[in-house]
Amino acid sequence: MxxxxxxxxxxxxxxxxxxxxxxxxxxxxxxxxxxxxxxxxxxxxxxxxxxxxxxxxxxxxxxxxxxxxxxxxxxxxxxxxxxxxxxxxxxxxxxxxxxxxxxxxxxxxxxxxxxxxxxTGPDPLRGDVGRTEAVQRLLAAHVPVGAAVLDQGVWSGIGNAWRAELLFLTGLDPGARDIGAEAAGRLWDAAVRYLALGRDAGQVVSDPEAPDERWVYKRERCRRCGTAVRTWTLASRTAYACPADQHLDAL
DNA sequence: AAGTAATGCATAA
DNA sequence: TATGCCTTACTTA
CATH class of the missing domain: 3.20.190.10 (MutM-like, N-terminal)
Incomplete structure (x- = not known):
């Protein structure tokens, strides 16, 4: 849990x-x-x-x-x-x-x-590491972003459920590499914002309007567009992603 | 009632 | 790559 x-x-x-x-x-x-x-x-x-x-x-x-x-x-x-x-x-x-x-x-x-x-890498729920350094740490990992965010030495506190939901919210496919500073910054911002919502609610919250719902995590179909969710193993855990809403190349 | 996967990860093999 | 944590939530019988 x-x-x-x-x-x-x-x-x-x-x-x-x-x-x-x-x-x-x-x-x-x-x-x-x-x-x-x-x-x-x-x-x-x-x-x-x-x-x-x-x-x-x-x-x-x-x-x-x-x-x-x-x-x-x-x-x-x-x-x-x-x-x-x-x-x-x-x-x-x-x-x-x-x-x-x-x-x-x-x-x-x-x-x-x-x-x-x-x-231990920057923790989005601690105010002790700035956005710039957090972005640099992620970019320095040189592995797929879905592997980097689970590596507690890159960023800390994110687990498999948050990986799935944060990458969905940022529009990034977990397999995306070299995502660039802009996308990395958006991902950090999402982590800071949503983990705080989750801490306060006592559960994963990826849609404040529907706190009990998930976008792709453990879902058969994407909650936004209905496309079948793709699952595979990435960094020894099951990755979940919507092929329509998440992209390998950061926009 | 019983079986199984799981939001994690260090350690052994 | 496999095991141990030894619980909980869910599925199957």
């Missing part, structure tokens, strides 16, 4: 609830050593692409990656029984956040943190 928009949503929600407060940290499942974190003050919860970083006073950061199936459950009653399989619970007196089925949940020292930041 989780692409960057949901990771940012989790980070914002948890930062709001946990930052500046003492938390109890436990691993009901037992697969994470929560001891070093229990009873400490949370300094902040941050999203970096699809990564979540927890800073707690006097302890290493916690690095969480949800992978394909990870999720959080929020309980307004912090005494609520966690479901078994809960890797990590962070709780205050008011709420508990339970981490289920993450691909990664581990302490991360400063060196590894710096390496992660260096390896």
């Amino acid at each position: 989780p692409e960057g928009h949901l990771v940012h949503r989790y980070a914002d929600e948890q930062h709001e609830a946990l930052a500046g407060r003492v938390v109890s940290a436990t691993s009901p499942q037992g697969r994470f050593d929560a001891g070093p974190y229990d009873g400490r003050v949370v300094e902040g919860v941050e999203a970096l692409g699809k990564h979540l970083l927890y800073r707690l006073e006097g302890a290493p950061a916690i690095h969480v990656h949800l992978g394909m199936r990870g999720l959080f459950l929020r309980y307004d009653d912090p005494a609520a029984e966690p479901r078994k399989g809960t890797r990590l619970r962070l709780a205050t007196g008011e709420a508990a956040f339970d981490l289920i089925a993450p691909a990664r949940c581990e302490p991360m020292d400063e060196r590894a943190l710096a390496a992660l930041r260096a390896a």
